[in-house]
Amino acid sequence: MAEPTSGSTSTSTLPQLPTPTSFPFPYPKPYDIQLQLMQVVFRAIEDGKIGIVESPTGTGKSLSLLTSTLTWLEQHQQRLSTAFTDGLREKLRLDDPSDPEWVIEHSLKAKLAELRGVEEKRDERLKKARERERKIRKSMGLGMNKGMGVVVKKSKVDGGVDRNNGVRKEEEEFVPDDSEKRDMEGPYISKEVRELMDKYEASRPKVNVEGEEEEEEDLPKIYYTSRTHTQLRQLTSELLKTSFPVSDFESKSTKDDSNSSAKKPKGVSLVPLGSRKQLCINDKVRSLAKNSGGGDERLNEACLDMQKSGKTRCEFLPTKAEEGIMLDARDSVLASVKDIEDIVAIGRKSCVCPYYATRRAVKQSQIVTLPYNLLLQKNAREALDINLKDQVVVIDEAHNLIDTLLSIYSTTLTSKTISNAINQLQQYYARFKNRLKSVHSLKIRQVLSLLQGLTKVCQDFVTAHTGKGKIKNEVLNINELMERIGKGNDQLNPLDLVGYLKESKLARKISGFSEFTLEQKEKEKQMENKSSRTSTHRHASIASFHIVESFLLSLVDSKDDGRVILSSEDGNSNVVTIKYVLLNPAERFKEIVEEARSVILAGGTMEPISDFLQQLFPSIPKDRFSALSCSHVIPKENLLTQVVCVGPRKTEFEFKYSNRENDTIMTELGSVIQSIIGLVPDGVVVFLPSYSFLDKVKTTWTSSGFIGRLGDKKTLFFEPQTSGDVESTLRDYALAISSGDAVQKGKRTGALLFAVVGGKLSEGINFSDSLGRCVIMVGLPFANVGSVELQERMRYIEGLPGNSKESSREMYENLCMRAVNQSIGRAIRHANDYATILLIDKRYGTPRIKNKLPKWIGQDVKIQNDFPSVAKNVALFFREKREKERGLK
Structure with a gap:
């Protein structure tokens, strides 16, 4: 049965959903922390709260978020459907109180059957779309020009200029657009009258090209955003592991619908939103943007230009008379879970614009994935016609949220x-x-x-x-x-x-x-x-x-x-x-918080959380928050974390900016790394506080011959200067580790990679298993306090109600520790992984800094004031792992 939108029934009149004791998780039994996270997220959404959840990478965070949010959505839709039926029954009773109950029930069944017919038509459309998709996937690479049997008229409007007034006619499109309100109402219509006219326009039914009403209701949905397209693509693959989507369209779409099968979940519709740069299939537009040097802005301009009268219309965008073609493309997006690359490939086969097809599919979807900028910028939301009213917003990798908003x-x-x-x-x-x-x-x-x-x-x-x-x-x-x-x-x-x-x-x-x-x-x-x-x-x-x-x-x-x-x-x-x-x-974030039913901030390292409360939600009562910081799924014996306060010659480690030119401390650091890499198998990653520090390390150790001694033990790699070289560097690093097993004893084994905190290798890259058996963090990567922007930000924090100079210091430290936590979190990526972490700077041992480490790291950290204890613990840690692996063979 067609269901009302989330705004159709007041949420205060709906019965409360109880927190589930179990969820349809894709694996037999979720970890305790996964169940806890799913329950916290479910409850936060149901109660309309702001959820802040931290779940270390490797603990199945994405699956837990998807399972909990979609479980709530499914139960909420069932609740809305029941409430709608009850409300309709009550309305029929009030319309004619003299009608007997059997008449009311008969009328109710007739009305519900009519609404069910609308849903069945939608299901039939999606079934046909899945069948078209099956055929188009089968034909991929076979030279089929019109994959889905959809033909778009490639009508080209003559843009030629005649000798007399052609140029003047073309120039008319550059005259500023007039507001419809200004033309119809004049500038003196009151605000109240304009609002009434807006409401009237919004209430008018939409009409399709045949003159029939076509009401596209905005279904309750989850807006799921993350920082990069790659992270969203990974989310799509995680969704396919769950029981929610209809992904096997070859078998499911051909089943005969019966009363029993109708009760089964029909599958969730996902729409991945992206920019024109990701979705445009018009090679002329793309080349024009590329050749003119205008980038994304030029691509947008070229696309919009090709929709104007007097221009050569884009051949992939159906006209209003060809609305059915665009609706078919919309149904193709909704029919099964696909990522952006799939949608682009099908769009090319069908010759229909994927950018506008995905936009048309948003209202009828249950989950929409989109990058940060499309959700956080009001202009982008308006351009995509995104309405967050009473919807659920999930922001993954939310440790970036404040910096992204500011940027x-x-x-x-x-x-x-x-x-x-x-x-x-x-x-x-x-x-x-x-x-x-x-x-x-x-x-x-x-x-x-x-x-x-x-x-x-x-x-x-x-x-x-x-x-x-x-x-x-x-x-x-x-x-x-x-x-x-x-x-x-x-x-x-x-x-x-x-x-x-x-x-x-x-x-x-x-x-x-x-x-x-x-x-x-x-x-x-x-x-x-x-x-x-x-x-x-x-x-x-x-x-x-x-x-x-x-x-x-x-x-x-x-x-x-x-x-x-x-x-x-x-x-x-x-x-x-x-x-x-x-x-x-x-x-800037307030409108999202006010419109959405619930906002969930999730990340692998959300600590320190105080920044979010202070900078994003300063006026929101504490009882509207729901927070959870999960421990890790690995056993405690699989992680060894030590603070290295001194080196082999008892030189104290405190890498303040003034100490970074000190050759003694640089030599001592080299001695620590040389000693440790001889005890660690496979891969070691060293994170340095800045690119200038990395340059200092290379210069100092090259002149002293230290680089050569490190290279005798492990193959050396350094973070590349350009982003384009990252992939090849990581590939060579992994190859050096995998081939190290064959090297004889006494020769170098594995690899040593020097990277920069906040650089190209500190986030979004996994150093799992042998790629990162040891992560070494050198110093505290504090931002440049001389930056005018940072100084103004600190002054602003100090000026907030109830704050002081201590508040800005707290924010300054939090910026640093969030970057540290992201870097050291690269090592442990799944339940059976193991690694050791060395924090080389005595300041990590102070309660103020130690308490800002993730709980799964900070609660068992060992503070060492003599280096022999550090080396002994590392050697024992890997000896136990070798013995355990031998015992399993």
């Missing part, structure tokens, strides 16, 4: 970008001013005035620091920046301008017009020899005004939510940088 809402402008934007806007206004409505003309002049004010701010900054040596940074709040823009601009309302830019799509109009102008010049002058310069110019024309728009959006924030930092590029006074830095992530 995506921080914007950098340069004086050069501002100058480009001014030139574009002036050219645009000169061309269109006689065709613009008065409201557009006014707003464009206001935007131009604001940009000229920003240029004046840059010039004044340079003048103020000329002749004073190195140009320093200057920090302003929003109000101070607007005052400096001043002189006639103090009446400008950034909020009003941002609203106008959004309504009119001015940034896209200007960038499109700039490129159009260049294309016309190319045609006229046939400037083939200047194509490379034109490409660079195009990039600037596309990017400049979009960056300006993002910056103006920042000016809407409260003056206390962020700071504006003025600086020069490497002391070059010709280029001034204006950077908006967000300090208050809670304000």
Whole structure:
């Protein structure tokens, strides 16, 4: 039976769901910590709480999250269905109290049968989609052009320009868009009347191309987000292990539906959302974006351009008259669990756009996976028509959440970008001013005035620091920046301008017009020899005004939510940088928390949790939180963690910044590593606090010959300079370890890898089993306290209600320890894994730092003040493991 949306029935009137004592876990018996996590997550969702759960990598975190959230969703849908039936019965009774019960029940059955027919039609559509998918998978690689039998009309609209007014007609598409409200209502309609009109429009039924009502209800669902596409792809494979999805479409879709089988779960529909960069199948659009140097922004522009009248329409996007083709593509997405690569492959076979097909499938899905930026940015949610009202949001790898929010809402402008934007806007206004409505003309002049004010701010900054040596940074709040823009601009309302830019799509109009102008010049002058310069110019024309728009959006924030930092590029006074830095992530995250039924933050290392409570949820009562920190699934004897306070010559280890140039302490560190790697089989990973420290290690130890002595024991590898070399480095590292078993005694065995905390190898890469039998953490990787951005962030934390200087120190330490915890968590990846961890710095032994380690590490850590004890424990640890392995053979 078709079920109501989550908003159809007040959750306060629904009966409470009890916490399950068991879950449909894909393995016979979950670990105790897995069951505990599933129960905590289930309860948090049911009670509408914010859940913060920490489950070490290797403990089945993803499976536990999927099983608990989808179990709740399944029970909630059943509850809504029951409540809907009961409510309908009650309504029939109230409509005619004189009707006998059997009449009411008859009417109820008739109504439910009608609704069930809608669901059966949906099931039939998905069944057909699974059959098409079966055929298309079978035909993959066989040269079949139309895999699903879907034919898209490749209609091409003539974009030619006639001699008289063709150019002028094409230019009309660059005129700013008018708000429908402004055209219909005029500027003086009250806010209340506009809200009533919005409600009326929202209540109108949707109509399909045949004129029949087609109501796509927004089903209750889970929005599951993680940091990278790779992590989301792994989640899809984990989902296929559970009993929730219908993945075997060849057998399940052909079963004859009977009353008994109808009671079985019909399978969960998953939609993986991604960007155009991941999903676009139009090679012309992709090559245009690549060749013009505009990146993702250019790809978006090119896609939108090919949907306009007067342009060559994208051959993969069905027209409104071909709506049935897009609905078939939507059903294909919903029919079975697929990752983005599968959807793209099927989209290419069927010649239907995967980007828009996935967007159309969101409302009827039960789980939507998407990367951080698509969930956390309000503009992205609006573009994808994501409505979080009463839905469940799961944020995995949530230790990145605060930094990600601060990053995506921080914007950098340069004086050069501002100058480009001014030139574009002036050219645009000169061309269109006689065709613009008065409201557009006014707003464009206001935007131009604001940009000229920003240029004046840059010039004044340079003048103020000329002749004073190195140009320093200057920090302003929003109000101070607007005052400096001043002189006639103090009446400008950034909020009003941002609203106008959004309504009119001015940034896209200007960038499109700039490129159009260049294309016309190319045609006229046939400037083939200047194509490379034109490409660079195009990039600037596309990017400049979009960056300006993002910056103006920042000016809407409260003056206390962020700071504006003025600086020069490497002391070059010709280029001034204006950077908006967000300090208050809670304000940007608040809308998600307020709209969603429940938000679950999950990660392998969420400690220290105090940052999340303070920076993301400062005003939320403590009783709305539900927290859990799981222990590890490995037995205690499989992990040995020691704090190394001194070296073999009793030199004390404290790798403060001032000590990193000390040759004595560097030599002592080398002695520790040389001693330890002789005791550890297979792979050893050493994490250093910074790239400069890594360079210092290589330089010092190379000149002293120490590198050669390390290389005699294990094959040496260093974190590569470029991301493109990471995969080959890891492959060679693994090969050196696997081939080490064949090397004779006395020769080098295994490999030694030097990496950087927070670098390319510290997160998202597994050093399981022989790849990481020992992880060595050198020093505490504190962020550069001289950073202006960090200083402002610390001042902001100190200024929060109830906080002090101690609060900013706590945040500073937490940043460091979260990075440490991520790095050392790379070693233990499953229940049978084992490893030793060495923390080389006496500060790890202090209660303040030790208590910030994950509980599964910190509770059994040994603090060693003599190095022989460290070496003895490591030797004993691996001897016991060798003896145990021999006993199992």
